[in-house]
Amino acid sequence: MRISTFEYFTSGVSTMNNQQASLSNLYAEISSGKSLQTAADNPLGAAQAVALTAQAANLAQYSTNQSSALTSLQQEDSTLTSVTNVMQSIQSLVVNAGNGTLNDTDRSALATQLQGYRSTLMTLANTTDANGNYIFAGFQGGSKPFNDNASGVGATYAGGPGQRQVQISDTRTINVADPGSAIFQSVSSNESSPVSSGSAANTGSGTIGPVSVTNSNDPANSSTYTITFGTTTTGTPPTTSTVSSYSVTALDPATGTTTTVTPPTPYTAGDNITLGSQTVAISGTPASGDTFTVAPANTGNVSDTDIFTTLDSLVNALKQPADSTSSLATLQNALTTAGTKISNTYNNVLTTQTAVGGREQEVTATQTAMQTTSTQTASNLSDLVSVNLPAAISQYEMTQTSLQAAQQAFAQIQKMSLFNYLSS
Known part of the structure; x- marks a missing residue:
């Protein structure tokens, strides 16, 4: 099989170009990382x-x-x-x-x-x-x-x-x-x-204590309760007596209506008053007309x-x-x-x-x-x-060596001409 001089030159140049391009890419990788x-x-x-x-x-x-x-x-x-x-x-x-x-x-x-x-x-x-x-x-x-x-x-x-x-x-x-x-x-x-309070307008010596809650899930606890003091006549004439009493009303926040939940009841200082699932005690001697309230913490x-x-x-x-x-x-x-x-x-x-x-x-x-x-x-x-620097540098050295070998081989191929032998 005959290989023409053109093919020798073309193949050599192509090889060197590819190696040169490879060297350029490897150099760019090494320098940029x-x-x-x-x-x-x-x-x-x-x-x-x-x-x-x-x-x-x-x-x-x-x-x-x-x-x-x-x-x-x-x-x-x-x-x-x-x-x-x-x-x-x-x-x-x-x-x-x-x-x-x-x-x-x-x-x-x-x-x-x-x-x-x-x-x-x-x-x-x-x-x-x-x-x-x-x-x-x-x-x-x-x-x-x-x-x-x-x-x-x-x-x-x-x-x-x-x-x-x-x-x-x-x-x-x-x-x-x-x-x-x-x-x-x-x-x-x-x-x-719940918050208990006494009216600032009270004139008696009644004091209200903190509220105790027995069932925090009772819907009745959401109402605001007002405890109002008055007097109640007990007994049958001619034997009657007037005693201090209290009544309780509840304001429903959902409807805005007020209902009586405890009718006039004789008052005993210190006794618990039931308000839904809550109890509160009032001490002292409230005057007729004095009021106290028990309301939810957030009204x-x-x-x-x-x-x-x-x-x-x-x-x-x-x-x-x-x-x-x-x-x-x-x-x-x-x-x-x-x-x-x-x-x-x-x-x-x-x-x-x-x-x-x-x-x-x-x-x-x-x-x-x-x-x-x-x-x-x-x-x-x-x-x-x-880039893997050790591998890239090694590849660069190998490619550079290959390019140098290709260049030397190409230089030798250039000398391979029939005229050189005829002239000798």
Whole structure:
């Protein structure tokens, strides 16, 4: 078989071009550290690399979101811890204020101390983060959430109703801030006690105690009960006597109707009065016309669950002179009412803090799981696009040697001409 000189030249040049191109590609891989220079090098690998790169970018953003969410939750958790400490101090003060040996001056001093706790609580409710956003303002982070009412009693919430959220994974968005209205102007539905109170207009010495609940699921407990005192004549003439008595009415929140649930009944100080699945005792000597109420912790009226209103009312009660049995009874009733409301708010803060702690744990767990995913994604991407330097350098040296051999062979082939032999 004869091979023409043209074929020799063409084959040699083609071989050297291919080796030169291979050298160029290997050099580009070694210098860049990437085995995929263009999609044409490996179409399937390039598509996988694009998908992995996008996944890595998403994971990096989620990692940033997780760190931000955890910082926000930790600050809220820390602030709520401070709130619970203040609430505990307030509860101790309320107990102290019930000491019968205190005089008006002592109680006035306690009122001043309570005002200090109230100011601290307001400051905590208006806490800001490192960016100057109010952490309890809901969606309106730039607006101060709580402002004192012009009347001097209670506060108005000016923040948003919703919770700020951060997406920490493809499938999970987590709340990172609770609105202040749900903390300082609301109570926990599961951890709250009914509130008993005496009318400020009462003239007798009757005092109402805390409410005991025997069945928390009884629908009758949702009613607001009013206990009204009067007198009842007993016996048959000419032997009759007039005794103190009480009657009970219930206001149904669903229908707005008031019904009598207990007709006039002789009153015995200290005896339990049954109100649905609740009982309450009244002591002392109520005057005819005196009224007492027992209501659910949350009646739908913000002022009933606003801790600032509760504290302001208690400050006012402590500043009033208590120089008679009637005024002392009014003070005691105010302390009982405030004590229950403060306890309900305290439990609500604890419930919120527990939820915040749970979200912190969830973010931390997500961070741990996603770190593993991020590491694996980076490894897969590296395996796909990164060059194996030892192998690439070895291949480069081999290709370079082959090219040099091809060049030398081509030089020798150039000399293979019949004329060279004829001329000799």
